[in-house]
Amino acid sequence: MKNISKISALHVSNLTISYNNTIVVSDLSVTIPCGVMCGIIGPNGAGKTTFIKALLGLLPMSAGSIHILGDDIKNIRNKVAYVAQRSSVDWDFPLTVFDMVLMGCYGRLGWFRRPNATHYQQVYDALAAVGLLDFAHQSIGVLSGGQQQRAFLARALMQQAEIYFLDEPFAGVDITTEKIIIDLFKQLRDEGKTIIVVHHDLFTSATYFDYIMLLNKTCIASGAVDDVLTASNLSSTYGTNFIPYIWNVAQKKCDQL
């Protein structure tokens, strides 16, 4: 954890979000420092995706306040990159991988300005960083699941952001992709960027991240991995019945190793 500045990357207080008259996130408060790889962990339906969308101002909030890098999201959109779940777009859309990744610089350009040769070069650099250079001028329709995720990540790299929000980047990807993503995260963190990742798999979270936020409707706990992943926190997040189950799975994993 280098370059931790005094301003926190994310500061949320008393956030409540309702959707169709159902409260999805209630009275959530959390602070995440700069320069960490933070995993947002919780069971299905805990409101993880809703929470991250609200952070980016993509969903209205019912109450509370959100500060990213000490500022309102509206003022610092160019410092924030968002990678949605890859199922959120139509991969049969007539675009090349290059065209799609180029969209990452549209935020910096603003309305009506066109990308130029500098931006094109940045696209090739971003594609090289995720190992997709050979696919640059192919249709996005030919990409496999893992390659789709890497293309999304390349588009986020084009944003040259300070904070990266990612929604389930490891869901259904191959081992090559997983390794590329993790290496990239570490590299970004070492450059002082903050990475906040919605993640469903509790067991890999301790190896992927150095900071954890447990979420189930509200923030159960947040902090360094060892402080947060305790039996009592996990039972508050996943329910008491879950603990023996975790224990079983964990032991099976140990046996396999």
Added chain:
Amino acid sequence: MMSTIFCIDYTLLIVLQGALLLGITSGMLGCFALLRQQSLLGDAISHAALPGIVLMFLCTHSKNPWVLLIGGACAGVIGVISMQFVCTHTTLKKDAVLGIILSVFFGFGLVLMTVAQKVPTSNQAILNKFLFGNVATLLEQDIRAIAVLSLLIVITLFVCWKECVMYVFDPLFAHSLGFKPRIIETVLTILLILAIIIGLQTVGVILMSTMLIAPAAAARQWITRFGSMVLCAALFGGCATTLGVYASSVIDHMPTGPAIVVVASCIVFISLLCAPQRNVAS
């Protein structure tokens, strides 16, 4: 003798120009509608235009098509707004809402047409051409108006190109970059309404949606980049309208709209069968 032939050719030339512009603009905008999975939005808007056209006639008794089309455009806008209202305030699915708006507006328009028949003037004949389209009545000033509207559409698309493509592909991402989805959505919808307005005299309210869907669907079969797809759809649209208009001018009593639709369907049919990679067999 020579002058009559010249006269026919001149009228046909005028009409073909109008048809070509219609084919190009509706082909281009159809790509956006198709990829937003909103192909039927154009159908609903064009049907919704009918009561506006007839109401405008009842108010003004005008036989100037552009006066009536202003009414049509307003009704189209009201149609879109009511669709959004029903979508957000009820649990009805989008396809149901489209179906309801389309038939309610169109039915209302037909009722108004019956009323219009009883108006003591001979101008109501113009209303019939909006149903199936009649290109033969296009005049030089109509072509000028169509050209201005087409130019407006093409320039707007060119200026907002990157925003529109990004929005159609990934609206959530566009929003996260700070591009307000509602602004881009509104621009695209206004352009769609303008393209429909251009098409109503030529193709008519009932078949207008074909002009939006068919060229775009055919182009998608052949092309894997969005920019090229838009150009290809413009080409297909232009071919369909010019060939259709030509057929309707040489065959007696052939209404223009259906003739264009038949040509457009042939293009789609061939594309579905023959396009490499995406044909029916693969």
